[in-house]
Amino acid sequence: MGQDEKTGLSYKARRRWSLVLLLVGLPVYIVAVVTVVNWLDRPPIWLEFLVYVGLGILWVLPFKFVFKGVGKEDPDQPTE
DSSP states (O other), X not given: OOHHHHXXXXXXXXXHHHHHIIIIIHHHHHHHHHXXXXXXXXXXXXXXXXXXXXXHHHTTGGGHHHHTTTTSOOTTSOOO
């Protein structure tokens, strides 16, 4: 069972969605996280850093299948 059969997305579709997520989704997520953290009372800088790092990793977990294998060659393209 190949990667495409698991996700239902072709290689090109995964590449396009990864670009959309990085160019649109990530900035929107950053603005939302910064807005929410600013509503809170200012925590110590080390705790604020940990919150940003944790949320920075957390956003990508639901989209892991989209990014997996995107940096490699297209598996559907015939090799010479």
